[in-house]
Amino acid sequence: MEQALLFPEAFPVQQPIREKNSVQYFPLLAKTVLNSCNSCRLPNAVTLNPYRGCEFGCNYCYARYTHEFMNLDWEDFENRIFVKTSAPRILMRTLDCDKLRGKHIAIGTATDPYQPAEARFMITRQLLEVFSQVKGLTISITTKSALFRRDLDLFVKIAENNRFRINLSLISLNARLLRVLEPKASSPESRLASLKMVSDAGIPTAVFIMPILPALTDGLKTLESVVRAAREHGASDIHARVLFLRDSAKRILYSWLERHEPRLAQRYKALYNKRAYTETQYQKRTLGVVESLKAKYGYSSRPEKDLLVESFSRIGEAQGTFEEPDLFEGPC
Numbered sequence: 001m002e003q004a005l006l007f008p009e010a011f012p013v014q015q016p017i018r019e020k021n022s023v024q025y026f027p028l029l030a031k032t033v034l035n036s037c038n039s040c041r042l043p044n045a046v047t048l049n050p051y052r053g054c055e056f057g058c059n060y061c062y063a064r065y066t067h068e069f070m071n072l073d074w075e076d077f078e079n080r081i082f083v084k085t086s087a088p089r090i091l092m093r094t095l096d097c098d099k100l101r102g103k104h105i106a107i108g109t110a111t112d113p114y115q116p117a118e119a120r121f122m123i124t125r126q127l128l129e130v131f132s133q134v135k136g137l138t139i140s141i142t143t144k145s146a147l148f149r150r151d152l153d154l155f156v157k158i159a160e161n162n163r164f165r166i167n168l169s170l171i172s173l174n175a176r177l178l179r180v181l182e183p184k185a186s187s188p189e190s191r192l193a194s195l196k197m198v199s200d201a202g203i204p205t206a207v208f209i210m211p212i213l214p215a216l217t218d219g220l221k222t223l224e225s226v227v228r229a230a231r232e233h234g235a236s237d238i239h240a241r242v243l244f245l246r247d248s249a250k251r252i253l254y255s256w257l258e259r260h261e262p263r264l265a266q267r268y269k270a271l272y273n274k275r276a277y278t279e280t281q282y283q284k285r286t287l288g289v290v291e292s293l294k295a296k297y298g299y300s301s302r303p304e305k306d307l308l309v310e311s312f313s314r315i316g317e318a319q320g321t322f323e324e325p326d327l328f329e330g331p332c
């Protein structure tokens with residue numbers, strides 16, 4: 001039986017509005033831009049994704065499955081990018097601040113809002129222009145791109161009248177590893193340089209160590225280097241989560257491991273055998289290391305809960321178990 005399309009507005013695919021190397025960009029006339037998160041754990045969440053698909057093509061990204069819902073291949077996630085060209089206009093027309101007060105608008109939960117497409121199409125910037133004209137909202141942006149510093153002028157305006165935070169996603173400072181693992185994301189140095197610039201301007205920032213990859217980025221030295229660098233570049237908080245693997249992400253990560261880290265391929269298959277997450281004990285131990293590093297480097301032990309995309313660790317601790325994260329939490 002043919003699978004129902006969850007995003008019928010994106011199909012059939014139109015002519016690309018741009019092609020660059022192997023990447024095609026298509027317009028997506030979205031009907032709504034703010035999507036309520038249905039999770040009972042995150043009742044106040046509203047997500048906003050300016051694009052569908054992500055050219056950064058991280059080899060562990062679990063958001064790839066969102067392309068499968070459109071009857072596209074998981075590889076298309078990084079090659080066929082849908083640009084929500086009408087999103088700024090719709091946001092301007094439909095933004096209801098009274099209804100959104102007390103909610104958290106999370107920009108970039110199933111895509112990176114500052115991926116390469118943003119340099120040309122500027123959908124994220126146009127959305128921020130709308131938010132810069134309102135008051136009293138809670139807004140965060142999560143990204144692996146250094147491009148976010150381009151919009152510092154708008155961050156300042158938004159932060160004057162709203163609760164606002166930039167979440168920089170950074171899993172390691174090892175540029176060689178990241179070059180093959182997150183092939184088109186910005187280098188760690190350039191991400192951190194943008195973080196410093198924005199933090200120095202008084203914008204609240206955090207670093208997301210998401211995901212922590214078993215036997216690749218879970219070592220004390222690796223975690224400590226990120227926690228320390230985040231502090232040195234102005235981040236006021238750190239959030240971490242151990243790798244979560246849906247089936248579509250398993251296929252691509254296992255294939256990547258065979259090519260780049262063959263010694264780990266079988267180990268990962270055993271770790272994630274018939275499940276999407278690692279043993280609870282491993283997660284507790286690893287996230288405990290991050291917590292102790294946060295204490296060592298002077299991060300607050302009382303995070304601003306309504307400004308963060310709730311981390312896997314905290315949800316697990318609260319419930320005494322570790323569960324599959326929601327899409328709201330973001331793949332980064």
Ligand code: SF4
Nearest residue numbers: 054057058061111332
């Ligand atoms: S993990 Fe984030 S940056 Fe990487 S491909 Fe997925 S959405 Fe893009």
